[in-house]
Amino acid sequence: xxxxxxxxxxxxxxxxxxxxxxxxxxxxxxxxxxxxxxxxxxxxxxxxxxxxxxxxxxxxxxxxxxxxxxxxxxxxxxxxxxxxxxxxxxxxxxxxxxxxxxxxxxxxxxxxxxxxxxxxxxxxxxxxxxxxxxxxxx
Amino acid sequence: xxxxxxxxxxxxxxxxxxxxxxxxxxxxxxxxxxxxxxxxxxxxxxxxxxxxxxxxxxxxxxxxxxxxxxxxxxxxxxxxxxxxxxxxxxxxxxxxxxxxxxxxxxxxxxxxxxxxxxxxxxxxxxxxxxxxxxxxxxxxxxxxxxxxxxxxxxxxxxxxxxxxxxxxxxxxxxxxxxxxxxxxxxxx
Numbered sequence: 352x353x354x355x356x357x358x359x360x361x362x363x364x365x366x367x368x369x370x371x372x373x374x375x376x377x378x379x380x381x382x383x384x385x386x387x388x389x390x391x392x393x394x395x396x397x398x399x400x401x402x403x404x405x406x407x408x409x410x411x412x413x414x415x416x417x418x419x420x421x422x423x424x425x426x427x428x429x430x431x432x433x434x435x436x437x438x439x440x441x442x443x444x445x446x447x448x449x450x451x452x453x454x455x456x457x458x459x460x461x462x463x464x465x466x467x468x469x470x471x472x473x474x475x476x477x478x479x480x481x482x483x484x485x486x487x488x489x
Numbered sequence: 490x491x492x493x494x495x496x497x498x499x500x501x502x503x504x505x506x507x508x509x510x511x512x513x514x515x516x517x518x519x520x521x522x523x524x525x526x527x528x529x530x531x532x533x534x535x536x537x538x539x540x541x542x543x544x545x546x547x548x549x550x551x552x553x554x555x556x557x558x559x560x561x562x563x564x565x566x567x568x569x570x571x572x573x574x575x576x577x578x579x580x581x582x583x584x585x586x587x588x589x590x591x592x593x594x595x596x597x598x599x600x601x602x603x604x605x606x607x608x609x610x611x612x613x614x615x616x617x618x619x620x621x622x623x624x625x626x627x628x629x630x631x632x633x634x635x636x637x638x639x640x641x642x643x644x645x646x647x648x649x650x651x652x653x654x655x656x657x658x659x660x661x662x663x664x665x666x667x668x669x670x671x672x673x674x675x676x677x
């Protein structure tokens with residue numbers, strides 16, 4: 352039986368539409384994340400967690416870089432105060448001995464980070480240009 | 490095939506020398522189409538039509554599995570020779586993409602039987618190949634930004650694979666030569 356005209360089956364169309372849907376989904380994922388404001392990820396250990404408390408007690412917060420707020424992030428030593436303003440993040444006070452996190456100053460670009468090891472607070476900016484060098488030595 | 494004394498005129502149509510000649514012919518067409526594709530200017534290196542996959546699409550239905558993979562292997566090697574990418578990472582991408590699409594197309598044909606035309610098979614193959622290549626590119630070469638090129642890459646793949654699938658299906662239905670070469674496949 353040689354039909355000379357190509358009869359497209361329903362399943363062909365289903366496959367086509369599924370592929371289109373998948374591409375649409377990927378486009379949204381890729382471009383929505385890429386174009387938007389970079390986001391700040393802050394992680395800290397829950398208050399009261401002792402030295403031995405492992406990552407299980409860890410908490411994470413995500414804020415957009417264009418937010419204007421002051422956060423008190425709990426850690427084993429106390430509260431690390433983080434300020435987000437004018438498209439940058441900085442730590443203004445910390446209970447840790449060396450205050451390296453405070454000295455790091457303002458960060459504003461994706462890939463930059465502030466870490467306070469004693470108080471287990473880690474702040475990083477992620478976003479469109481996250482492929483730039485991610486290790487900035489202090 | 491030194492011992493091919495009897496001419497391949499067996500009624501079953503599946504004598505070994507004959508299928509070997511058909512693989513050689515299909516491979517030659519693959520490489521011819523690969524050369525054509527190579528001289529078509531591309532705005533971006535990843536935007537490809539995949540012309541050389543036409544014989545492979547037909548082979549999904551017509552060749553035994555072993556000969557399908559033989560054809561696939563010749564196509565991968567030959568195409569990268571033509572493009573001059575045999576010893577670069579592009580070859581790795583092409584190799585894994587082609588293998589993925591070959592496997593998916595065969596599996597889809599087995600599972601879905603006759604409920605799709607070659608258009609559906611072609612789209613599935615293209616998507617498999619593109620996803621594998623994007624994933625490899627992400628981990629081997631470009632990092633996370635590889636996905637930035639994903640949407641246009643996948644979209645071009647979808648459109649071109651649909652058209653190629655249509656062409657393959659139309660040829661399969663209208664050819665007077667294919668039913669003579671593969672009587673078993675057409676009797677089904």
